[in-house]
Amino acid sequence: MSLLRALRYNSQTLCRNVISRSSSSLTDGEVRITEVLKEKFPRASALKVVDISGGCGAMYEIHIESDEFKGKRTVQQHQLVNQALKDEIKAMHGLRIFTDVPRK
Numbered sequence: 001m002s003l004l005r006a007l008r009y010n011s012q013t014l015c016r017n018v019i020s021r022s023s024s025s026l027t028d029g030e031v032r033i034t035e036v037l038k039e040k041f042p043r044a045s046a047l048k049v050v051d052i053s054g055g056c057g058a059m060y061e062i063h064i065e066s067d068e069f070k071g072k073r074t075v076q077q078h079q080l081v082n083q084a085l086k087d088e089i090k091a092m093h094g095l096r097i098f099t100d101v102p103r104k
Contacts, residue, residue: 029057033088040084041066045102058093065100074099 022052026034026049033049041047046065053059062081069077070092091097 018061027055027057029060031095033060033085036088037064037084042070043067053076053093059095063098067102067103069099070101
């Protein structure tokens with residue numbers, strides 16, 4: 001199995017585990033990252049942080065929708081999120097970022 005295929009398989013398995021977890025039980029890392037992003041992006045209309053490492057805090061997936069991304073390319077939007085989380089990223093193995101501008 002190629003490395004890329006193995007990574008995809010493992011991330012799909014992790015996602016299934018996360019989906020089966022109760023949405024009302026956020027990990028400490030999810031709460032901390034959510035608070036940081038709410039502070040850095042106060043106009044965010046949607047924000048979701050999911051620990052996709054099974055709860056150990058090694059890898060997160062972030063979905064954020066904010067007017068602050070308007071007029072910026074995707075890479076610039078992701079750079080803003082990375083900058084906001086610069087201290088938290090140091091302890092992570094990986095981070096998936098999905099950004100968008102609210103539709104009106």
